[in-house]
Structure formats: C-alpha cells, structure tokens
Amino acid sequence: MEGQELPYVLVDCIGERLGVYEDHVGFLKKRFHLITMKEYLENKTVLSKKIRAIYMWYHKPAINEELLQSLPNLKVVASSGVGIDHLDLKLLSSYGVKVSNTPFIVSTDTADMGMALLLASSRRLVEGHEMAVSPDTEYFPADWLGVEVSGATLGIVGMGTIGYKVAERAKAFEMKILYHNRNQRKKEEESAVGAVYCKKIDDLLQQADFVLLAVNLTPQTHKLIGKRELELMKPTATLINISRGLVVDQDALVEALQNKVIKAAALDVTYPEPLPRDHPLLKLKNVIITPHIGSATKKTRWVMMEEMAESIEAGLAGLPVPREVLP
Numbered sequence: 281m282e283g284q285e286l287p288y289v290l291v292d293c294i295g296e297r298l299g300v301y302e303d304h305v306g307f308l309k310k311r312f313h314l315i316t317m318k319e320y321l322e323n324k325t326v327l328s329k330k331i332r333a334i335y336m337w338y339h340k341p342a343i344n345e346e347l348l349q350s351l352p353n354l355k356v357v358a359s360s361g362v363g364i365d366h367l368d369l370k371l372l373s374s375y376g377v378k379v380s381n382t383p384f385i386v387s388t389d390t391a392d393m394g395m396a397l398l399l400a401s402s403r404r405l406v407e408g409h410e411m412a413v414s415p416d417t418e419y420f421p422a423d424w425l426g427v428e429v430s431g432a433t434l435g436i437v438g439m440g441t442i443g444y445k446v447a448e449r450a451k452a453f454e455m456k457i458l459y460h461n462r463n464q465r466k467k468e469e470e471s472a473v474g475a476v477y478c479k480k481i482d483d484l485l486q487q488a489d490f491v492l493l494a495v496n497l498t499p500q501t502h503k504l505i506g507k508r509e510l511e512l513m514k515p516t517a518t519l520i521n522i523s524r525g526l527v528v529d530q531d532a533l534v535e536a537l538q539n540k541v542i543k544a545a546a547l548d549v550t551y552p553e554p555l556p557r558d559h560p561l562l563k564l565k566n567v568i569i570t571p572h573i574g575s576a577t578k579k580t581r582w583v584m585m586e587e588m589a590e591s592i593e594a595g596l597a598g599l600p601v602p603r604e605v606l607p
C-alpha cells in the first residue's frame with residue numbers, strides 16, 4: 281500500500297467525531313481514507329467520485345437512492361451486525377453495489393443478552409437496584425418475590441443461530457424449551473437442547489412462561505406479536521425481544537402491560553430507538569429496556585470492525601466479498 285492512495289470510505293459522524301469507537305479509528309485509518317458524512321456533504325463535488333465504500337456502523341449513515349446516485353464509484357457497503365432490514369438489497373444491487381454483514385460473530389453475545397434480560401426481569405434486578413441505591417426506601421424482603429427460571433417454559437420464536445444459542449443457555453438453567461421457526465430443526469439439534477417444535481406459534485404463546493423473540497425483521501415478521509398474540513400469552517408470562525422493535529406491535533404491548541394481560545417485558549429493541557422520553561413504555565414498572573446492546577462487547581465489536589474492513593478490501597480488490605448478503 282506504500283505510496284498508494286488509501287481507498288475513500290464513507291462513515292457516519294456524531295458531531296465532529298467519527299461514528300465508530302475511538303479505539304477502532306487507528307485500525308481503520310491505516311487501511312482507508314475515512315470521510316465523514318459531514319465532510320462529504322461539505323465537499324460533495326470532489327468527494328462523490330472518490331468514495332468507493334460505505335462503512336455502515338449500526339445502520340448509519342442511512343443509504344437512500346439519492347446517496348447512491350451521488351456516489352458513482354461505490355462498490356461495497358459493509359454493514360455491522362446480522363440484521364439487514366435497514367438496507368434495500370435490490371436497490372443496492374441495481375447500482376452494482378455489494379453488501380456484507382457480520383452475522384456469525386454477534387450471535388453468542390446476543391444470546392447472552394437474551395438470557396440477561398430474562399434473568400433481570402424474572403429476578404427484578406433493575407427494580408432491586410433502584411431500591412437498593414435509593415436513600416429513603418425501606419426494605420421489606422417480602423416485597424421482592426420474583427419468578428423462578430429453573431423449571432419454567434421458554435418459548436423461542438426464531439430458532440436461527442441466535443435462537444439456538446439461547447436454547448443452549450436455557451438448557452443449563454434447567455428450563456423447558458419450546459420453539460417456533462419456519463423450518464423444524466434436525467432431530468439431533470432438538471434433542472441436544474431438549475427443544476420441542478411448535479409448528480403453530482399460538483401453541484408456544486399459550487404455554488410459555490417466557491417468550492423470547494429472535495427472528496429477523498421481514499414483511500412476514502413485521503408486528504408478528506400484536507394484541508391477539510399477547511392475549512394468547514399467560515398473564516404471568518414475560519416477553520423478551522432481542523430481534524427488532526418492529527416485530528412487536530408496540531402500542532398493543534403498552535396496552536397489554538398496562539392492563540396486566542402479560543406480566544412483564546424486557547426489550548433490547550424498540551421503535552424508534554431510543555424511545556421519546558415521554559413514551560408510555562418508559563413509565564411502566566414491569567418493563568426493562570436496554571439500548572440495543574445485544575452484541576455490544578469489546579471483543580465482538582472489534583471483530584465486527586475487522587470483518588467489515590476485510591469485506592471492503594476484498595470487494596474493492598474485485599475478490600469475492602466475505603459474508604456477502606445477496607439480494
């Protein structure tokens with residue numbers, strides 16, 4: 281690369297800062313000439329022809345047709361994470377742009393997050409912490425009953441890589457496992473975690489003490505869990521979402537939680553993200569919300585960054601793009 285100009289890559293910015301982690305910047309700058317969205321907009325005439333890739337960290341910068349039209353030499357979009365619901369793959373392909381993601385590395389951490397939310401909700405971790413640090417609450421042990429995890433039934437909706445990893449973890453917690461998926465898993469995979477297939481989602485919803493969503497967001501899963509589905513759940517059940525906010529009809533969820541149709545919800549994803557400060561979900565005691573941090577550990581995020589850089593370099597060199605997502 282000595283003496284050669286580094287490829288121009290567009291990244292998002294937050295104010296004057298690059299929209300990526302500080303400790304990723306050095307690695308990326310050795311390989312790419314990073315152009316922030318702000319710099320690009322200020323100097324479009326010169327930069328539009330130079331930019332050859334977009335480093336899309338957590339869905340940003342957003343890509344629309346106007347942006348694609350303005351970047352005639354764009355060849356690759358490297359998107360972080362597994363979900364690609366924020367990308368129009370057909371549109372990108374019609375502009376000759378290849379897309380990659382980082383699906384494998386995020387699954388373990390995201391499954392851990394699912395279990396973390398399940399445990400936090402069932403054992404009232406957030407409420408307990410608030411009480412413990414509050415100077416003027418009196419402690420009555422009898423107030424702090426939670427829901428037992430061991431022996432409870434977990435219903436996993438979406439038994440892909442992440443869903444299956446949740447099942448492996450839940451098995452260690454001695455949970456009974458039901459799952460609903462487009463396709464039934466192989467018998468040996470089912471028996472390894474003791475999971476029972478529910479062809480109909482309704483059967484799972486009616487039996488589970490914890491319903492955990494791990495599906496991709498697609499037109500088929502958009503608002504998959506609405507008023508009807510929430511009403512099928514047990515009044516003692518908890519909904520856990522580690523997939524996408526839009527898999528749940530959020531207004532119906534608010535109503536169900538307010539009216540105790542279900543017991544609680546623990547959500548790593550909402551729509552929008554973050555929720556407006558006056559959103560009714562933020563006022564409910566029986567809800568835990570985290571800011572879409574399923575894969576947010578230092579090691580995983582570093583590997584995601586390396587994989588994205590690798591995909592950009594391969595795509596720009598005309599080589600097969602690792603982890604390419606086809607339209």
Ligand SMILES: O=C(O)[C@H](O)CO
Pocket residue numbers: 338360361362363364386523574575
């Ligand atoms: O899909 C993922 O990996 C994360 O949820 C972020 O997009």
